[in-house]
Amino acid sequence: MARPRSFDEAAVLHTARDQFWETGYAGTKVDDIAAATGLGKGSLYGAFGDKHALFLRVFDHYCGEAADGTRRQLEGPDETAYRRLGDHVRAIAESVVADRARRGCLIAKSTAECAEHDEAVATRSRQLFHDLQEHLTACIAGAQRAGDIDPGPDAAHLGGLVLAVLRGLEALGKGGVEPAEIRAIAETALAVLPKP
């Protein structure tokens, strides 16, 4: 009935995400996104609304992916919960180390830049941190039931601690801290979790 879109929405969002990721919200020009995606600005505005709406689409999707990925890495039977936790923490450390361009995490960058003034961003990051902590807490509780972590401390508190360490690794990586140091911090964090 009408002319179909000539672009793949997901691919455009992916490219837009890379732009926002690289230059931040304020630092990204709509023309940059248009150039990177090959779309005219009319198509961009027609399909996604203005710059802010486009950013929110990108940010939402990224938050969802991050939460899902974490959940998948952490969920499973109690018997292997401790191993999954260790794998997850080490995977985050490795991803920080591997990010040689120090692009960092889009969530950290966006939250730092926008959460203060942009309620939509603030809401989403609050929700994401909450979800991440829940997944970590569930995994830790499993490890406690399996006897790999001291069941004494509140699992939610330990989950919060691990989340803080992970967010901290992210921040330190962005600040250029050495790979060896990043890895050492991850290992130390795992080592100090109280054994039964």
Next chain:
Amino acid sequence: MARPRSFDEAAVLHTARDQFWETGYAGTKVDDIAAATGLGKGSLYGAFGDKHALFLRVFDHYCGEAADGTRRQLEGPDETAYRRLGDHVRAIAESVVADRARRGCLIAKSTAECAEHDEAVATRSRQLFHDLQEHLTACIAGAQRAGDIDPGPDAAHLGGLVLAVLRGLEALGKGGVEPAEIRAIAETALAVLPKP
């Protein structure tokens, strides 16, 4: 011999700092700073150079203050090292909680926004993180000598871990995590430091 400056350089830098802090580097207009300080742009450019040079002045000074403040809080005799460490961690948690406007930390914000592309910012944040970790490590080593922390683990690794937790608290605070949760994470971090 010539007309003297009519403004206090330190006060202008302080006001400029607040502007950059509130709206980020890219989001801050030179005109905003001019309006906030009451200076004409001619004076601003004459005294500090361009926007980037002004930002670096502000950022440098802030980094120096942060390192000094941390050093002052953490240095002292071994006997009270453990207490000083606890006080410091709790003080950071309280400052995160008290920041109801979620302005966050200028270093975190600037590093997230600029370190990737601005070598000057990257260098300064790397240096700052290094200094902070050294102060934490020295304090922890003192607590180990005093018998308040297990002397087994490498003090530098524990220092790195605490630094990561502190940076993580900052990030979570920015993300809107509840005050009670922030405090609980700080306490948990202190609690998991291994006792002798």
Next chain:
DNA sequence: CGAGTTCTTGACTATCTCGTCCAGAACGTA
């Protein structure tokens, strides 16, 4: 194949923003 609808392209506007510049002001010195 024609009509109707949506998409595309890129020129265009209005505003913003950095940095410059200059005329006049303020000060110390001779």
Next chain:
DNA sequence: TACGTTCTGGACGAGATAGTCAAGAACTCG
């Protein structure tokens, strides 16, 4: 007091930037 120097305030210019718009393209259904 007159002069030279530096500072001040704000107007100005060049270029950037968000968002709009109109003319034509592409597609489907009748």
